[in-house]
Amino acid sequence: MNLQQLEYFKVIAETKKITSASNQLSISQPALSKAISKLEEELDVQLFERDGRNIKITKYGEVFLKYAESALDDIDRGIKKMEEMKYGNDQVISVAATNCIGITFIPFLISEFLNQHGHTKFNFNIRDTEELFKDLRYERIHMAFFDKIEDIDKYPEIESVLVKKEEYVLIVSRNHYLAKKEEVYLKDLKEEYFIAYNGKNPNQKVSYAELLGYTPKISVEPSEESMLSGLVAAGAGIAIVLNTPMINTNKISILKIKDDIGYKNIYMGWNKKIDLPTKAEEFKAYAIHLDKQMQNS
Known part of the structure; x- marks a missing residue:
């Protein structure tokens, strides 16, 4: 038994036709049939049987196919690993x-x-x-x-x-009256104007209604998330964002949210x-x- 026989067996199982398999493998039909016959002889089982003009895999072939595919996949992964090591x-x-x-x-x-x-x-x-x-x-x-x-x-x-787990924080301009605080309750923000990202990507959006428990007043809805921090820094409104090193604390103050509003999980x-x-x-x-x-x- 060799890898070539396993590849032949796999292709025949996929195409269900000796003619199609021989064309795909660039091998003559007699040579292909002979290779499969030798494989069946070695395994002492019949892998395929005639089904009109086509052939179908037997119950022995179905079982053996899983192991043949696994063996061929392992060899392919091994070859890829060697190529990665060889070429850096x-x-x-x-x-x-x-x-x-x-x-x-x-x-x-x-x-x-x-x-x-x-x-x-x-x-x-x-x-x-x-x-x-x-x-x-x-x-x-x-x-x-x-x-x-x-x-x-x-x-x-x-x-x-x-x-x-990324926590949510409130960001405000350095000139905002809340900038002097370290933490806030969401209920105390009902009179504030928020900046809400309104782009096409749903993965970037923060649902204020879900986080706050009420629908806040919105002052600006930028289509690019990168604009949000700049608008906050300029005093156009406040925003709830993920607490990441991307926040420019020279122009923006970060306040901890005392309410339990969960986290953004990163997998x-x-x-x-x-x-x-x-x-x-x-x-x-x-x-x-x-x-x-x-x-x-």
Whole structure:
């Protein structure tokens, strides 16, 4: 038995026709039939049987197919791993995240990792949650970061872990009367004007009605989240945002919210069926370890 026979067997099982399989494999039909006959002889079972002009896989073939596909997948992963090591691609980590997480949490996570692990390169992209799951499934990225996991059960190959809980804070202009406070209750903000992001990306939006328990007065609705902090700094209104290092505390004051309004959960996911490159494994472990450090601090 050899890998070529396993590949032949797999293609025939997929096409259900010797003619189609021979064309796809660029091999003559007699040679293909002979290879499968030898495989059946070695296994001492019949893998296929005639079904009119087509052929269908037997119960023995169905069982053997699962193991054949697994063996071929393992070989492919091994070859990819050798290529990564040979050409240095195992030093490149491919990461993607949803927009909000990608512009707040990920830049600092990557920066901290690079401070401790030199000679590493990152490929980084922004995707919506569904695209992230598909990218993981089809091995287009090593890791993904997202906050919605409702549909993750559709992707059994993805394993995920909670890596960070981002708290919500209130930001106001340095000239605002609330800037002198350290914390506030949401009920005390009913007369304030809020700035609310109103762009197309739902992952970036903060629902004030849900957080506050009432519909606040809105002064400005920017279509780009990057405009929100600038408007707050200029005194156009106040805003509830995630507490990240992106906030410019030279122009903005951060106030803790005394009400329990929960957190934004950040999850990291990866395809558990593939072997990650060494550097990607180090980054995954670092992200998990970093969260544990924050929890213990």
